[in-house]
């Protein structure tokens with residue numbers, strides 16, 4: 001209502017305005033897409049739904065057999081102009097793309113749509129002492145979404161004296177990044193969730209040692225976490241290595257639903273920063289989870305500010321009797337902030353929520 005029209009208001013226009021506001025509030029309340037609220041989705045978020053939500057008709061086709069505009073994923077990304085500000089779909093057709101792929105900082109709004117994680121794969125094989133260098137896939141631009149793609153680092157394991165070498169499948173170093181129905185394969189340091197707010201939905205993540213690590217602020221919803229054995233080292237590996245360093249830093253990994261299972265014993269996580277924050281909620285744990293649950297191996301410092309926690313997990317590995325004394329079992333109130341999409345401010349940037 002422009003302020004100049006204030007003086008001309010009378011009772012009936014005021015009532016009209018009130019009714020209109022009530023109607024607007026009503027519409028807002030009832031248009032909240034509760035069916036796709038992401039943490040308890042009744043509707044599976046799939047490729048057509050994402051495509052509809054991002055609302056673009058710019059699609060670049062990548063086909064390894066030459067039936068698209070490009071045969072390489074990187075070539076398609078290179079064709080997106082710097083400073084891109086509208087969603088562009090890069091449709092990566094079925095095939096194994098043997099290349100390293102990098103989405104640079106200045107190319108936001110890319111939706112990489114695969115044909116399913118068993119059909120579209122980006123694969124490379126490299127191990128290095130520096131995590132980022134080895135990564136098969138690197139995203140450094142905000143507003144990136146991937147659907148139905150596998151990211152693999154096939155670097156051989158079991159090579160003597162190389163346990164310090166890491167092989168990252170994906171490096172996620174930007175804010176506002178989401179992966180739906182994707183898979184991440186490697187052994188050591190598979191998913192480098194470096195920084196920013198991220199959402200992983202129905203993803204498969206495989207590894208042995210510290211295989212989900214970094215300082216991201218991330219929700220892993222209904223993800224399947226598969227633990228493999230790494231014979232190079234005698235210690236048990238850890239699913240997570242979250243390294244939040246301070247109280248004011250807002251990073252943390254939250255796993256809701258999903259399952260952790262596999263081969264060999266594993267810790268749910270190990271402390272890497274003084275404020276390491278990881279919550280597993282309503283997750284199934286197989287016997288692959290060792291009774292201690294969490295470890296402070298190689299971490300020097302007090303366990304006082306660690307926030308390594310579980311909430312209503314189930315399955316044979318969820319028995320908390322043998323847990324380290326500094327691990328937490330949360331109650332309903334404590335878990336609240338972690339069980340909402342607001343943990344990553346999802347309603348502000350996830351297309352399914354907008």
Ligand SMILES: *[C@@H]1O[C@H](CO)[C@@H](O)[C@H](O)[C@H]1NC(C)=O
Nearest residue numbers: 055056057058059060086087
């Ligand atoms: C894409 O959509 C825009 C606006 O909705 C329209 O002007 C344009 O013609 C469309 N392009 C193609 C290739 O369909």
Ligand SMILES: *[C@@H]1O[C@H](CO)[C@@H](O)[C@H](O)[C@H]1NC(C)=O
Nearest residue numbers: 126127128129130159162165
């Ligand atoms: C380990 O990393 C180093 C340095 O990054 C690299 O030169 C070497 O090839 C890697 N070793 C293996 C077995 O991959």
Ligand SMILES: *[C@@H]1O[C@H](CO)[C@@H](O)[C@H](O)[C@H]1NC(C)=O
Nearest residue numbers: 291315316318319320321322
């Ligand atoms: C949990 O583990 C303890 C110690 O091994 C055992 O005594 C207890 O029965 C277990 N609880 C359940 C519910 O299995």
Ligand SMILES: *[C@@H]1O[C@H](CO)[C@@H](O)[C@H](O)[C@H]1NC(C)=O
Nearest residue numbers: 296300301302303324325326
């Ligand atoms: C590390 O964890 C172990 C097992 O819970 C505990 O005995 C030890 O005191 C912890 N270290 C520190 C510095 O708190």
